[in-house]
Amino acid sequence: MQKPKSKIQNPKSKISPVPSPKSPAPLLVVGAVAFDSVRTPFGVAENILGGAATYLAVTASWFAPVRVVAVIGDDLGEEHLRVFHDRGIDISGVVRARGKTFRWSGEYTGDMNEARTLETQLNVFEQFSPTLPPAYLDTEFVFLGNIDPTLQLHVRRQLPRARLVGLDSMNYWITGTPSELKKVLAEIDILVINENEARMLSGITNLKKAAEAVRRMGPRTLVIKRGEHGVLLFSEGGIFSAPAFPLDEVHDPTGAGDTFAGGFMGYLAKTGEFSDCQLRRAVIYGSVMASFAVEEFGLSRLLRLTPEEIETRYREFKNLTHFDV
């Protein structure tokens, strides 16, 4: 394992938390901080700040205090870290290592439902094995972004006080390291994956049966992302189906899944509850945030949101789905 060169300190946040009857619990997220290069029918962006941890953290910061665990290289400067600082995000768990930051490039064509990856450079991520700062060890709400399941388990086990642990994974780990993935699945509460991943993980085509099989692997709550077709939530409260928000134009779908997860987990951390009622609301908040994210390239739209815009779109989701009994 590569030694971290330095810890990054979070300067005094510009955001002062609004006092509320019950303060939101902090959410810890782990995953990649990356430089993305993206091409879509609407344009091109080169080397913009991205990565699962970034999307998760920026999105969740609209709901709750956020703690990040990640690794960055020499090439990620203060101008990029300011994105986290400005959102009041605690990055004392982000280590800087010698070398280059994780890089991903991809393009979207046609219906833009799936990215074609052009290149992935793990760089400093290759040696990533996070040890959490002491100040993080009391975290109760956790989201383990899509990284090696062995690392996810390593983080999970450093958090004995975790009350709600969410996890993302992907085809690469489902087929490549299935036993490691199953080990961490047994120790988490919520799995957030897309529909093909649910089918692959369970070996079952029918989504309802696939969901039942996946829930028997550990996570009592399963969120299945279906891109432009919305989200299915399988939990003790039954099945909940949420649509995607119909948009005139999707400019860049990069990070939409992580943005969903950030809104979903951020809302749960904010309320500190995970009843069926709150899980459903969390799915809608996740969908609201994802619907904003794809309107512009990278993090742009997520960074200049207002709480009013979030609430307005939440009500628009209600209008989109409501019918009388």
Add this chain to the structure above:
Amino acid sequence: MQKPKSKIQNPKSKISPVPSPKSPAPLLVVGAVAFDSVRTPFGVAENILGGAATYLAVTASWFAPVRVVAVIGDDLGEEHLRVFHDRGIDISGVVRARGKTFRWSGEYTGDMNEARTLETQLNVFEQFSPTLPPAYLDTEFVFLGNIDPTLQLHVRRQLPRARLVGLDSMNYWITGTPSELKKVLAEIDILVINENEARMLSGITNLKKAAEAVRRMGPRTLVIKRGEHGVLLFSEGGIFSAPAFPLDEVHDPTGAGDTFAGGFMGYLAKTGEFSDCQLRRAVIYGSVMASFAVEEFGLSRLLRLTPEEIETRYREFKNLTHFDV
């Protein structure tokens, strides 16, 4: 045009309408009555009664009195007509012509989202040009099933008292007879098509923009069917998104779209209203009926429903989509 051999009389219905404060208005449906041969991963059915008009009529009969306009051949006997009689459906507009009834055979594989057509025999349908019985001419609620747009217009223009006219079409007419299709679109109220048809008809990939373009062609209400991903309703009241009902097993998707349309239009005829609130309810009733239809081959499940089952599943749709504001 082939001369009809005989008109078929509807014997006294077994179903006596339940008196209600406001009697449901009759719904007229036009389309194919057919023999279907279907293969799915769950089995095979040969020469079973099907066709758009059949699915539309049987489904709508759970909500309102139904009048059918169709053509059948010599090979369709009393045992098949009994299906209509038993549901109290008026088939005085069904003519019998010399020759064989329309036949379709197809198979479903994999995710069963689309049928692969193995054979289509138009047979007596080739010469079909319906003249409506005088007793049909006062009909206010009409659904023009997926047939040649010239025939759809021919039927539409025989119904001067129609208050609400729905229409289905398909790729074949969109590309083959676009000007005839556009002519009938200008004289209808509701178009019910699938998402690829909406894209093809408008030439626009984005579904929201495609919907706006299609609505400018005439139908102020557009229903876009998305199979296992549910239904989108575009109307004066905005956009409404309804999910499909998650099922453990889909045995036979044949007729699901027509069943949806039958439930949708049947409910509107029943209430006699088409406010946004009622359109949304109608979408759910259509989805309820389609969710039953696919549980078994052919018409089986639709024929042995109960009103209680329909209402229970309607409430299950509510539970599937509800979240608190």
